[in-house]
Amino acid sequence: MIWLTWRQHRLQALAGAIGLGLLAVLLFVTHAGIANTFTSTGLARCLASPGRDCGALAEAFDQRYHGLQFVAALFLVIPILAGLCWGAPLVARELEQGTYRLVWTQSVTRRRWFSTKLALIAGGSLIGAAAYAELVTWWSQIFVRTHADRFNPGNFDIRGIVPIAYILFALALGVLIGTLVRRTVPAMGATLAGFIGVRVLINIFLRPHYLPAKIASVPVVLKGRGFLVGGPELTNGWILKQVTFDRFGHFAYNGGGITFTPLLTSHCPGFPAPPNMPSPAQLTQCVSKLGLHTITTYQPAGRFWAFQGIESAIYVALAAALFLVAGWFVRRRLA
Numbered sequence: 001m002i003w004l005t006w007r008q009h010r011l012q013a014l015a016g017a018i019g020l021g022l023l024a025v026l027l028f029v030t031h032a033g034i035a036n037t038f039t040s041t042g043l044a045r046c047l048a049s050p051g052r053d054c055g056a057l058a059e060a061f062d063q064r065y066h067g068l069q070f071v072a073a074l075f076l077v078i079p080i081l082a083g084l085c086w087g088a089p090l091v092a093r094e095l096e097q098g099t100y101r102l103v104w105t106q107s108v109t110r111r112r113w114f115s116t117k118l119a120l121i122a123g124g125s126l127i128g129a130a131a132y133a134e135l136v137t138w139w140s141q142i143f144v145r146t147h148a149d150r151f152n153p154g155n156f157d158i159r160g161i162v163p164i165a166y167i168l169f170a171l172a173l174g175v176l177i178g179t180l181v182r183r184t185v186p187a188m189g190a191t192l193a194g195f196i197g198v199r200v201l202i203n204i205f206l207r208p209h210y211l212p213a214k215i216a217s218v219p220v221v222l223k224g225r226g227f228l229v230g231g232p233e234l235t236n237g238w239i240l241k242q243v244t245f246d247r248f249g250h251f252a253y254n255g256g257g258i259t260f261t262p263l264l265t266s267h268c269p270g271f272p273a274p275p276n277m278p279s280p281a282q283l284t285q286c287v288s289k290l291g292l293h294t295i296t297t298y299q300p301a302g303r304f305w306a307f308q309g310i311e312s313a314i315y316v317a318l319a320a321a322l323f324l325v326a327g328w329f330v331r332r333r334l335a
Helices: 002-040 043-047 055-064 066-097 100-104 110-147 162-181 184-209 262-267 280-290 301-332
Strands: 214-219 221-223 227-229 238-245 251-254 293-299
Touching (some): 002 043, 043 055, 055 066, 066 162, 110 162, 110 301, 162 184, 162 301, 184 301
Antiparallel strands (some): 238 293
């Protein structure tokens, strides 16, 4: 069975290895230039100095590597490819072509047939997934350091250990759907829709609540040249909600930063209306008079790995359940 499975899926394994190799070459080549720019422009030195305003340097850095955004999009797509190319055809192609009959009429049991194929494909997928996750985490660390936002979906979903869990889940989903649908192309379409649906539901409804969020209330303060911000220092943290109130607890506006809203012009005599810009002294005086403070609901940066572990456990548990259901259908229901 091991030899047969290898013969059947060696082209898929070769394609996966080539794809991973090409991705590694792309990441190594681009990382050298990114790292050089990060150091030579002074951005690395600026970020290493707490309290410094590195906004201009970070913006210039982003503009220079704006064209690499397609790479980040590619990272989000790769996990589903495992489900489409390896998971969906694993059983569906055998059933569609009728080749399963030859194996089942020999001494090989259905259980052994399914478990051997699954063990080899899943094992190879996990090895590739681990290499892929390590490469992407290493390559993206400069961008994460620049923006200090590891919880952003574009960063969280491609770093750490969760990509491995996504790939395993996509594979399991493809195997089960292929077993039920029994046709490869429809199974691939259903796997794509199911994977996207589960990812969206978990990202929106579950991830923000893995651990109880913290709440902080701080005064709005002046920072830099006339730019007002509010809220705690949330380096790498995940802001779920920010609302600003005045000293009497009346709602002022959503968000932690100040825009020149009618609130300021109507409550502070002499405060210039847009498009005129107030001076730092006028801003400070007006904000102090109103007693503005921001209520921030957030997940602290220190919970990044806890969230990675929780989300990975969810997807691994889902994958295990899908594999078990697929195995049961192969043994009990397939003709």
